[in-house]
Amino acid sequence: MNKSTQIVEAGLQKRYAKEKRFRLYGLISILISLAFLVILLADIIGKGYPAxxxxxxxxxxxxxxxxxxxxxxxxxxxxxxxxxxxxxxxxxxxxxxxxxxxxxxxxxxxxxxxxxxxxxxxxxxxxxxxxxxxxxxxxxxxxxxxxxxxxxxxxxxxxxxxxxxxxxxxxxxxxxxxxxxxxxxxTVLFTEADSREPEQAGIRGALMGSLYTMLITMCLAFPIGVAAATYLEEFAPQNNKWVDLIEININNLAAVPSIVFGLLGLAVYINFFGVPRSTPLVGGLVLTLMTLPTIIIASRAAIKAVPPSMREAALGLGASKVQTVFQHVLPMAMPGILTGTIIGMAQALGETAPLLMIGMIAFVSDIPQSIIDPSTVMPVQIYLWSDSPERAFTERTSAAIIVLLAFLITMNLVAIMLRKRFEKRW
Structure with a gap:
């Protein structure tokens, strides 16, 4: 064996050793993450189960x-x-x-x-x-x-x-x-709204408030976000300064602190347009502003990932530009679009800061019956209970977190099922 071969083999052994260490480090990181997740969930469930x-x-x-x-x-x-x-x-x-x-x-x-x-x-x-x-x-x-x-x-x-x-x-x-x-x-935990008395306090009011708020956010953010992404990716003129300005602002809005959207909602929706304060309607409008950049960016990436051959084949068979986009490109991009929507909605579901600015931190003892009734949401309810001195509110705080996680998992599961359906179709 000549010297050059020995040098190559020694280099290969070092490289293989580095790869093994890298895989080991990755495995250790995953195990540590899982351990912390198990500890966190065990602590939440242990404290919340008695509630x-x-x-x-x-x-x-x-x-x-x-x-x-x-x-x-x-x-x-x-x-x-x-x-x-x-x-x-x-x-x-x-x-x-x-x-x-x-x-x-x-x-x-x-x-x-x-x-x-x-x-x-x-x-x-x-x-x-x-x-x-x-x-x-x-x-x-x-x-x-x-x-x-x-x-x-x-x-x-x-x-x-x-x-x-x-x-x-x-x-x-x-x-x-x-x-x-x-x-x-x-049963009181699921049938009653908030109360000053711990044994009478329930999450139904906050749960209905979250549901109404998420419905408004979904109904506004999803179509507007997909429409904006479709226009910017498929129809907007290239090398146009106004389009470039819009794209820069969308990217910047994705990094803006969420409380800024709360201030914007307070100034525009409540003070200027007179939308009722502390309602799911104004909460959904504010969370729509916050969620739109995430959905637009993810949707643009999904649309861009569609193979150009799909567009060329549709156009070659005589389809118009609009037909190509809506009948071929968007259905193929829908799994990625739904993934971005899941991320945006999950972020909105757990937000507290922007909702504090529009008054959804108020104590509400009634269950909202519509989008214009005073309400709070689950994250704010958890915040209010965690600040209460009574020992009984501690377990209700953890129980509300468990319900919020279950709500989030259910929402994500529905979105994943829809995504799988589109993947099977195409």
Whole structure:
């Protein structure tokens, strides 16, 4: 073996060794990324899973007409305005007759959520014949009781270091022994809007707000973005200064901080055009501005990737320019266009900063019924709950993140299925 061959083989061995190290580094990077992802998801699921259960308390309630000042023939407005909270308090005091101290009476009332009075009211309004009867009913427990039942309050801590006092622990133990406390699936989380009371707070309002906002964003950003990309790539004159200026501005807008779009929406849509503040309509308009550059850039890249032979074949068979673009080029580019749309919509779904500028951070306790009703969105709801001091809001924050991720995965899955359908067709 001559010297030159030895030099070549030594160089090959070094190159192969570098390639192996490079593959090893890549594998290690992937494993580290997956490890961090697993840790993150495990932490979110571990904290959010308890929020999908809620503690309920069973009370023996006497719907006393004298206490309420009602009869079965009372008009509906009086049925609504009666003080049902007195009936709930009486039921608790009958259960624990030894409680006489004013402070302990207040603490006893806090075993049950304030929503119990509204639930009882709705039952009486629906069936006034309940007045004067007695029965056992399940009501939402207060958030501190719920947190304790889920094991997040250590009863062995000194009384001064926990939110539940010793006498409250005795009451809870009595209720548990009599099977009057149980955990159920938390339907409130999915059926109610936001609330100041943790046990009554739900995500339905924010979920509907996100859905309306994303629908508006999709309906505006997708057709406008694809139309703009098609024009710039297929019909715009070449070497034109105005076209070049538009392309530069589109590329620059893709890198603009999202809060700038919020300021633009506040100045233009709300202050100039008078679009209602804190609504999915203005939120969708703002997110459309933010999403358009991403969709346009991705769509242009997908259109440019279509083989020139496809255009030439269509034109050679007598198709017009418009027919070639809309019947041949765009269908072939649709998988790439949908990929860019997925990226843009996923970015819009997780945005918070631009929506804060247009008032969607406001506390909204009603579920929006249309695009012009006041609303918030899931990322903003998560932000609001994460800033709340109550321990029960911590688990609801993680639960809302889980739902947001599921919403995002579902949206991406639908887009991927559409993309696969176009790929199979062509």
């Amino acid at each position: 999908f259960q809620q503690t309920y308390v069973k009370l023996d309630v006497t719907i006393d007409g004298e206490v309420l000042g009602l009869t079965a023939e009372s008009p509906e407005d009086k049925l609504y305005s009666a003080s049902y909270s007195k009936v709930i308090r009486n039921a608790l005091r009958e259960k624990f007759p030894g409680v006489t101290d004013r402070k302990q009476k207040r603490a006893l009332s806090n075993l049950v959520s304030k929503s119990a009075a509204y639930e009882l009211r709705d039952m009486v309004v629906e069936n006034p014949n309940l007045i004067g009867t007695s029965g056992s009913y399940w009501f939402l427990a207060k958030d501190d009781v719920d947190v304790f039942m889920k094991g997040n309050i250590d009863r062995n801590l000194p009384e001064s270091d926990r939110r539940i006092k010793d006498y409250q622990l005795e009451w809870i133990d009595t209720l548990v022994a009599e099977n009057r406390l149980e955990k159920r699936f938390n």
